[in-house]
Amino acid sequence: MELALNLDSTIATPLHRQLYEQIHSRILSGQLSRGQRLPASRTLAHSLQVSRATVTLSYDQLISEGYLETRPGAGTFVAAQLPETLLQVVAPAPQENTPHLPINLSYYGQRIAQASPWENQPAAQYSFRYGHPSLALFPLHLWKKLVNQEMTANSHWMDYSTDPQGYGPLRDAIAQYLTRSRAVNCQPEQIVMTHGTQQALQLVTQLFINPEEAIALENPGYLGAQRIFRSHAAQLQPVPVDDDGIIVEALTNLSPIPKLVYVTPSHQFPTGALLSLARRLQLLDWAQRSGSLIIEDDYDGEYRYSSRPIPALQGLRRNAPVIYLGTFAKVMFPGLHLGYVVVPQNLVQTFAQARWLSDRHCSLLDQAVLTRFITEGHLERHLRRMRICYDRRRQALVNALQANFGEAVDILGDSAGLHLVARLNLRLFDEDIIHRAAQVGVYVSSLQVHNLQPCQGDFILGYTEVNETQIATGIQRWATALQMQ
Ligand SMILES: Cc1ncc(COP(=O)(O)O)c(C=O)c1O
The missing domain is CATH 3.40.640.10 (Type I PLP-dependent aspartate aminotransferase-like (Major domain))
Incomplete structure (x- = not known):
């Protein structure tokens, strides 16, 4: 089947997220019905001119949330049993002649409406998300x-x-x-x-x-x-x-x-x-x-x-x-x-x-x-304790990256803050690198969204929510998933 989807590589929202949102909203509105078959990831990637990893990433997310399901040998389908919470909010498919509410947004409102929603960093077994202190160590x-x-x-x-x-x-x-x-x-x-x-x-x-x-x-x-x-x-x-x-x-x-x-x-x-x-x-x-x-x-x-x-x-x-x-x-x-x-x-x-x-x-x-x-x-007092703890975790992360990625990684930034940037020199797209990490329970995020120009290979890794053992294991799993060893 053909899916009329429209991805925009010039906006900050990653392509896999745009794809996820578009399929999700078609399921919600009933344009994609229960049990309906979706194109194979390779076919869809080809028709949208994106990497296959982009499609797989959004399909996997929809599968994990219960909107899609795979049937071995048959392909990917809209789930026959949609999540309960979704069923309660299923909106009727918009009819051509449904009158629109007279919403007349201000210019400010229009700019906000056009911006993509803020993305939260998902939970993971080995989470290198950034911007969060260790909540477990707060008194x-x-x-x-x-x-x-x-x-x-x-x-x-x-x-x-x-x-x-x-x-x-x-x-x-x-x-x-x-x-x-x-x-x-x-x-x-x-x-x-x-x-x-x-x-x-x-x-x-x-x-x-x-x-x-x-x-x-x-x-x-x-x-x-x-x-x-x-x-x-x-x-x-x-x-x-x-x-x-x-x-x-x-x-x-x-x-x-x-x-x-x-x-x-x-x-x-x-x-x-x-x-x-x-x-x-x-x-x-x-x-x-x-x-x-x-x-x-x-x-x-x-x-x-x-x-x-x-x-x-x-x-x-x-x-x-x-x-x-x-x-x-x-x-x-x-x-x-x-x-x-x-x-x-x-x-x-x-x-x-x-x-x-x-x-x-x-x-x-x-x-x-x-x-x-x-x-x-x-x-x-709390800050003094946390400085010692984060310093150790940062060092553990640097060691793990160097041990597992060797020449293929450069570490950017001063010895400070709650995150570092790992610049990976691998012939892989960021989305693929993130996807492979997710498959082994590791969360990492690309620096792309913070850059006004296209960039590849830079990852922001937070080290506050993982202890030294988790850091060593998480980075090793990530490297293995990327076939570094
Ligand atoms: C550069 C920068 N400024 C500010 C903040 C957060 O500020 P607040 O949570 O107080 O809005 C962040 C959060 O990660 C940040 O990265």
Whole structure:
């Protein structure tokens, strides 16, 4: 049978995901009926002009979710018994004459509607997913005790907060912590608490960017930031990075001069490069000359294993044109969903107003508990423990990669953060490499989605959720699946 599918290699969503979504939605809408046969993977790959691995990957996903089934010797079919949850939501196939609801999205709404949904990294036996700290090693008993104490101390936390910038004692604690450990230059009144970096980036973009105005950003760079900038119709100006971080000379050639430049100097996301001191000074000079504002995203700067944490760009000069963003997602746990912006003095009121308009304020109870966690010394104690643990895991990962991949792997990035990049020199597509890993219970992800240009062979490997034994076994399985040995 012919399937009219349409894949677009110019968008960020991987081809296998697009294929998965299109088949999935045809099953949901009834366009593909139960028991119907699908084309063989080779045939479909040929007609769509994609690799066979792309098709197999999406078929396998649909099989594992119960939408498709294979019959030995006969092929792949829409499952006769569709998953129960699906049956409850089966929508009738749209009729030609079904009237559409009069939805008239704003330009912003239209841009959001066109973007592909955020993809979660799936669970696996050996998961090298990135961006997550070890939840198992967080001192949960202590957190529970503090929650209990704060809940019973008074009931202020039940009401609206009167301060959209955030709980005063927490801002005091963060200002002291940032001055001490990140050499950030700030007073508590410059801090605005947010629901993580994502909300901070949303506020910054809303406040500074009109449609078509330019934002320079590292390439490859953080997809979460790219998506926010795009949703505001900003003109993205990708700037290359090398072993010393963003190449500042490339900024000087940009036209128009970008209003904002988004950087991750402590640990470039995703390559892991540390922005050298010379480049930091060069970047500050350039921003001062050109009137641009630097957005410094210090998402995991606390984790350095070979030297002391490097001071933030924001603190290098008095009144540096820098907005500093921090998050507790990596040093605590992502579900806490707290972060902050350090705002230049003259912009504090505007940020506070925007923060209130966005969703008033962060949970007062969470902020009060976090204050205790910081002021009683638990945060820095937890960080010291985690640095030792992640350093060992990182080393185990480097050793395992070198032992199993030998000359075929290069490891990028400084000895820092919660992930590294493995550059594999194999004659295989990234999707195939990921697929073969998945077949042996290993999850790895390609750097592709963070790159504005096509690229192959770079994999982001997180090492926080796997212990040294799991790292050794997982990498060995992956290498075997790739026939490295
Ligand atoms: C570069 C970068 N910034 C920020 C974040 C996360 O920020 P948050 O969870 O606070 O929105 C991530 C998450 O992985 C990241 O990679």
